[in-house]
Amino acid sequence: MEKPVSSSVIKRLPRYYRYLGELLSLGIERISSKELSQRMGITASQIRQDLNCFGGFGQQGYGYNVEYLYGEIAKILGLDFKYKAILVGVGNIGHALTRNTNFEKRGFNLVGIFDTDPQKIGMKIQNLTVLDYKEVKSFIEMECPTMAILSVPRVVANQVANELYDMGIKAFLNFSYAELAKRDDVVVENIHLGDSLMRLCYKISKKNKNEV
Amino acid sequence: MEKPVSSSVIKRLPRYYRYLGELLSLGIERISSKELSQRMGITASQIRQDLNCFGGFGQQGYGYNVEYLYGEIAKILGLDFKYKAILVGVGNIGHALTRNTNFEKRGFNLVGIFDTDPQKIGMKIQNLTVLDYKEVKSFIEMECPTMAILSVPRVVANQVANELYDMGIKAFLNFSYAELAKRDDVVVENIHLGDSLMRLCYKISKKNKNEV
């Protein structure tokens, strides 16, 4: 019986992965938790404890082999398997994502793009053509994508999510301002840009107050 | 002497604000912590405790007045004061942000857009013209913006951030894959899309394993 890993640990994993990738590109072969902790600004102990949730990847007296650990974290995150993803909603953010985000390096493979706007349907984006959202059902039946990136207006977000759920999509990257209704068998990552702006606003305001 | 409010509480504030805004648009006048807790999927106790960090906004036997609480949280977040913001880097995400994000409702006012690419300089975006990054210094001296949205390539992110810091910018919304070096007098909100993708990938992988 495995003990469940806390979500706090999971949240930090991508960051470890990022730092290790950088070390790798710098040609650094090995690293101690102490040195990594200095670079990342957290305690060495936490790094060791976090990693130990998944097994012992280091060696006493030596440290961690960067390349090996990098690969192991990739496995933990599931990046070695490429899940098929579709993008629903090509407005602004959605479009930007297709260019900017390196899906292949983050465990996904973008296989379809959908919209309802006739002006957008038929557009070429990267190596894909924007399809009519009406066709999404047959597409899903054919391709069986795992994940959908939701980049649709707030008012239709939950409706679209529900439709996709019924078609078999159980994982969402949600960019819409709406909050998706929770379901047990669905996993969601929300990216609420507005919330980040407001948090930043709070920090700025607080700093100003303290200085006065 | 005020006790500092924990960052866990701050993280939740924008979400409260979002929900209250929705209640407001639905014409709901008052709400109890219990009902709000059911809608938001957290405990009523936590809502009460979070709000009480900033003062008593409710009334026993009555609950919380939605409009009043909405306004108070706006004040706490600092949304009533519009901080000037500039956007640095117009590629993909940066461009999308200008259209999609309602800065005015989140405490900011976008006053300038900058890039180094001659092809982009001069472009009209919303009601602004993309300016040459070379002009950013004099612009900052004139306009005194508070915050910069960093949407530049990873390799130059820290350099640009440092330059802007020297020019007086002490707050950043960072979209670049790089991690900005920490400074005491700087506040940063990071939006690492890649991290979110990887977290989602982990959740999917874990779910699949558990089901097998």
Add this chain to the structure above:
DNA sequence: TTTTAAGTTTACATAATTGTTACAATTCAC
């Protein structure tokens, strides 16, 4: 008008989670 009961916040005590400290066990390099 007064009383009573139901509902709610506030404030505090308790529980659970998360992070840190400390150290024994192990390994590497010489």
Add this chain to the structure above:
DNA sequence: GTGAATTGTAACAATTATGTAAACTTAAAA
């Protein structure tokens, strides 16, 4: 082999969340 370095882990501390009793408000009933 010996000593310095480093992990893995257990015990401890701090933080965060939950549960609950007391005080208060409203509204309905007497």
